[in-house]
Amino acid sequence: MERKKMYGIILFVVGLVFILVNVIVVYPFINCSYAPLTFWILAIVGVSGGILLFFDIRLFSSEED
Structure with missing residues (x-):
């Protein structure tokens, strides 16, 4: 699993814990x-x-990528 996806899952779970x-x-x-x-x-x-x-969503994407 990619590092970004692992960080995403961790942040998502932390957000759900804060909601609870x-x-x-x-x-x-x-x-x-x-x-x-x-x-x-x-x-x-x-x-x-x-x-x-x-989901690897880029808010600020450039045309150079």
Whole structure:
């Protein structure tokens, strides 16, 4: 398996873990206003980065490739 795909799977799983932590722990027990937002941002970055790396999607591709 390519290194990019492994990093993509790891990032995707980390993003899913952040979603679970946010839903199970942060919302019910932490009354801080920015904590849920921080966990959602980390989850979105993890899941989207994992998808981009796993499927080798290039956001900024050049014509020279």
